[in-house]
Amino acid sequence: MIFHKTLTPLKGEITVPGDKSISHRAVMLGSIANGTTEVTNFLQGADCLSTIDIFRQLGIEIINLPSSTGPSSVIIQGKGLYGLSNPHEALDVGNSGTTMRLISGILSGQGFPTILTGDESIRKRPMGRIMTPLKLMGADIESEQDNGCAPLLINSKVKQSELSAIHYISPVASAQIKSCVLLAGLYAEGNTRVTEPVLSRDHTERMLREFGVDVLSDNNVTTVKGNQSLIGSRIHVPGDISSAAYFIAAGLIVPNSELVIKNVGINPTRDGIIKVCQQMGANIHLDNVIDKGGEPVADIVIKHSELHGTIIEGSIIPTLIDEIPIIAVLACFAQGDTIIKDAAELKVKESNRIDVMVENLSKMGADITATEDGMIIRGGRSLHGATVESKLDHRIAMSFAIASLMAEGDTEIIDADCVDISYPQFYEDLER
Numbered sequence: 061m062i063f064h065k066t067l068t069p070l071k072g073e074i075t076v077p078g079d080k081s082i083s084h085r086a087v088m089l090g091s092i093a094n095g096t097t098e099v100t101n102f103l104q105g106a107d108c109l110s111t112i113d114i115f116r117q118l119g120i121e122i123i124n125l126p127s128s129t130g131p132s133s134v135i136i137q138g139k140g141l142y143g144l145s146n147p148h149e150a151l152d153v154g155n156s157g158t159t160m161r162l163i164s165g166i167l168s169g170q171g172f173p174t175i176l177t178g179d180e181s182i183r184k185r186p187m188g189r190i191m192t193p194l195k196l197m198g199a200d201i202e203s204e205q206d207n208g209c210a211p212l213l214i215n216s217k218v219k220q221s222e223l224s225a226i227h228y229i230s231p232v233a234s235a236q237i238k239s240c241v242l243l244a245g246l247y248a249e250g251n252t253r254v255t256e257p258v259l260s261r262d263h264t265e266r267m268l269r270e271f272g273v274d275v276l277s278d279n280n281v282t283t284v285k286g287n288q289s290l291i292g293s294r295i296h297v298p299g300d301i302s303s304a305a306y307f308i309a310a311g312l313i314v315p316n317s318e319l320v321i322k323n324v325g326i327n328p329t330r331d332g333i334i335k336v337c338q339q340m341g342a343n344i345h346l347d348n349v350i351d352k353g354g355e356p357v358a359d360i361v362i363k364h365s366e367l368h369g370t371i372i373e374g375s376i377i378p379t380l381i382d383e384i385p386i387i388a389v390l391a392c393f394a395q396g397d398t399i400i401k402d403a404a405e406l407k408v409k410e411s412n413r414i415d416v417m418v419e420n421l422s423k424m425g426a427d428i429t430a431t432e433d434g435m436i437i438r439g440g441r442s443l444h445g446a447t448v449e450s451k452l453d454h455r456i457a458m459s460f461a462i463a464s465l466m467a468e469g470d471t472e473i474i475d476a477d478c479v480d481i482s483y484p485q486f487y488e489d490l491e492r
């Protein structure tokens with residue numbers, strides 16, 4: 061797909077699709093709850109559709125009502141903690157790490173075997189990080205190739221594992237690890253506790269409470285007691301701040317832009333992008349801040365700004381981990397250096413996002429260097445068009461569509477269609 065420098069500012073209001081992390085969780089918790097769950101503004105991205113397909117294969121009735129004019133909704137007839145049934149075939153998560161890691165926790169507590177697989181990218185991503193705590197809980201979970209990656213075999217040796225509660229001290233601040241252990245904890249006797257080095261996104265905890273489950277959060281320590289029933293609920297999914305991030309960046313770098321992004325989730329475990337933009341001197345603020353079903357939501361107001369470089373490190377990293385590719389683009393348009401540290405997790409996302417950002421931005425004329433755990437961007441050089449590869453990573457494709465808006469000449473993005481993972485109508489919205 062070819063992109064050109066924009067001749068017009070971005071002006072007006074936009075809404076972005078529902079939050080990917082929250083959409084996944086709504087289907088998962090709705091499926092193991094007793095009774096009906098209705099989810100509005102569900103993200104119709106490929107990752108979340110994989111989660112729906114899998115729970116259908118596990119015997120859950122799910123009605124998906126996408127809408128091109130308003131928010132879509134999904135209705136799930138939950139069957140309780142032990143109501144899932146044997147799928148009799150491998151479950152395919154596609155590209156979705158969240159699906160694979162979170163449902164491993166749920167499937168470890170079931171009385172039937174399952175095989176979890178997915179696309180080429182997901183079969184290279186580390187699953188040892190969830191297998192280790194699940195095994196400590198007594199789960200029967202193995203990597204088929206014995207390489208710490210999917211396909212994963214769950215309950216292949218036993219009929220049903222007896223899970224025990226543990227206190228897991230996670231070496232990484234990862235919501236996928238934490239959520240996997242907490243969901244397995246629902247099937248264990250006693251209190252399952254996860255301590256993280258820094259609190260990661262807390263959507264699972266917040267949503268479990270919406271389903272009537274007691275979850276204790278004490279800074280970066282989260283505890284859930286086993287065998288609590290979930291009660292079907294109504295979940296409204298806020299706009300995804302990770303999708304809003306591309307329009308935030310576009311509004312900041314394209315001269316004369318003035319944008320309002322409506323109804324975006326601004327959970328404090330996800331709002332690092334806003335803080336970093338402010339740190340860089342951006343004209344950005346929140347309007348109409350409200351609480352909607354346990355998640356804070358606001359309108360984000362952005363005006364084109366002169367940016368300066370900054371240092372991004374430490375506890376803010378988990379709150380913006382998925383936004384680092386677009387932050388790297390922003391940093392190219394800021395005066396001075398931007399240093400990103402403590403972000404080695406970027407290497408195990410849908411692509412190695414340190415290497416891919418450095419390679420692609422260098423091709424466009426940026427002064428950027430990879431480091432062991434991040435990158436250094438020396439801003440202020442103008443970018444030019446180039447041919448860049450998304451590596452089938454949705455966040456890379458969207459980041460370069462935004463970079464192209466201010467690059468001289470044409471930018472070609474190879475495999476640009478992968479945006480359908482988290483934001484199927486991204487290019488239409490950008491064009492508009």
Ligand code: S3P
Pocket residue numbers: 080081082158233234235236237239260261381382405
């Ligand atoms: C997610 C957690 C993050 C994030 C991913 C979605 C989630 O991954 O990068 O896109 O929904 O829990 P980690 O938990 O591996 O950091």
